[in-house]
Amino acid sequence: MRKVADSLSESSTQPEAMEEDEPLFSNLDLFLFTLIAGLIIYWFMSRKKAEPIPEFKQAPSTRETSFIEKMKKTGRNIVVFYGSQTGTGEEFANRLSKDAQRYGMKGMAADPEEYDMCELSRLAEIDNSLAIFCMATYGEGDPTDNAQDFYDWLQESDGELNGVNYTVFALGNKTYEHYNAMGAYVDKRLEELGAKRVFDLGMGDDDGNLEEDFVTWREQFWPAMCEHFGVEASGEDSSIRQYELKEHNDINMNKVYTGEFGCLKSFETQKPPFDAKNPFLAPVIVNRKLNKAGNRHLMHLEVDITGSKIRYESGDHVAVYPTNDTAIVNKLGQILGVDLDTVISLNNLDEESNKKHPFPCPTTYRTALTHYLDIIHPPRTNVLYELAQYATDPKDQENMRKMASSAPEGKALYQSFVLEDNRNILAILEDLPSLRPPIDHLCELMPRLQARYYSIASSSKVHPNSIHICAVLVEYTTKTGRLTKGVATTWLKNKLVADNGHKSTVPMYIRKSQFRLPFKASNPVIMVGPGTGIAPFMGFIQERGWLKEQGKEVGETVLYFGCRHKNEDYLYQEDLEEAEKTGVITKLNVAFSRDQEQKVYVQHLLRTNKEDLWRQIHTDNAHIYICGDARNMARDVQTAFYEIAEELGGMTRTQATDYIKKLMTKGRYSQDVWS
């Protein structure tokens, strides 16, 4: 017996062997040959059969993108579009669309991102139709992410909107330069395009009382609409449920949401691209206290984005999804006497709605209250109004309804009992013992817990695989003596690098910003960022250092930082002093506000250095950046720049204001401010 392989090799090297009498292959050889060939074929076949690992793909959308067809199909005459970044615009839109029923009309709330807005001109095809726009302004007068395409369309469109009835309610904050810019723009632009404004633009100011502004506008709006369309208010003021409860007693727990936002199990099988609906679970790799003394907690966190394919630029924001404090969730369960681990779904009664559930379902009450619902902010008046029916004490019931009205007495009560006393839903339940609503209705009414944005405190040139956050723990005692903690900062503080051997993670994604270093590194930069306003400048400084290392010509890099005490909250002191030593920061100016009798703020140092500043701005094309508190600091700093332009540029105040405005338009005066 010869091995087949041997015989073959021999056949080539020893031809004489072929002359032998015995057959070339024995039966056994043939058998082995067939067996091996079979195995090879089987191996090939089975290799062919093995499927590549399927790529995660979103199910093809079966959603209706024509709001006109949808309105016609479902007999609706009012559409309420919302531009919403933090959920309030969407909430107001839902309330208005629900209101319509009370006035014998039928409404639907709609995300402009989900519909073909070119169809607006067709609204006139529907009798007594109306488009309401709840438009929030974001950042520096920008549209919200979901309204960006609509905004672009409005700018480019020369379409005819004749016969389209509309009104706008704007949401914004007076402390910002471009107060309600987006709402005002939509209001003006729709009129230019031929649409008919049937009710005046409403202006909501979150720095004052946004809820009150909305309630007041709405109470005047509906009677005006009834008159406009010649309809009678039905007077039907009772509560209208939007979702019905389904309890799942025997469900496969693998099908239950445990905190994911988009796809079930998306936290277990993480697949890029990562965004608001598919956040990346970034492990926390550093979490340290920044301040050396004092009773506050200022912190520096680093999260690892290795392998996520997430890219960021200095100046971008990182959005994180926090979770609510377990103790508050448990207390809510106790006070309402429910088993928080019951698996439920809240299903929309309107089967045509794009929104099937108020939050990912099926889930447990515990998950909903921990991950999906905002249980910390004082509830809005519509929540109190709807919950009033469950208060068994008539006085409580009356007060709760009163707070939702625009009567002065009701407004004052809401202002003091809810806003000034800072009562969240738990505090309200504790203080109104007769009020014990069913938990599913409460879950239907609570707004969604929103992602929190932080200015990224690192440069991706230096830290491509990590994102740094600088934040201060928010903690205060309310007038009713309750210790209230900021949801996100408390949660971040507790994100220990290793928690019982487990890596702590943070669900996050990136939001691009306009806060960018100059294109030409040789331009000087002037950065003003007291307190945690230093955050984006840590990224800028790292990036300027990196550019220098690359041999680029880097212009002056001047920092104005401010804190309370040198020995207490001088954030990143070592890094900043080192950067000044190596010439990355060309001038480090620090205002210690409380180290002497008179307060010293960053704007005082700006005035001291006015000659240098004026040269940098006026002659050397410096870019100015402000980050931090919007309410007072950013405004006072801007005033300081006006004064410098007046004094050194020989301008009047009006000219100085125009001068700074022009810098803003050219992208040479940028703000990343928060209130």
Ligand code: NAP
């Ligand atoms: P902080 O420590 O309270 O204040 C920093 C310094 O600014 C202190 O020395 C303070 O002085 C001073 N200051 C107070 N009023 C001022 C004014 N009108 N003009 C100039 N300086 C003034 O600051 P913080 O706790 O870090 O908070 C800063 C703000 O920035 C917060 O509103 C925060 O929300 C915001 N922020 C947020 C982010 C983010 O990523 N989310 C990023 C940056 C900034 P005195 O206290 O002695 O008066």
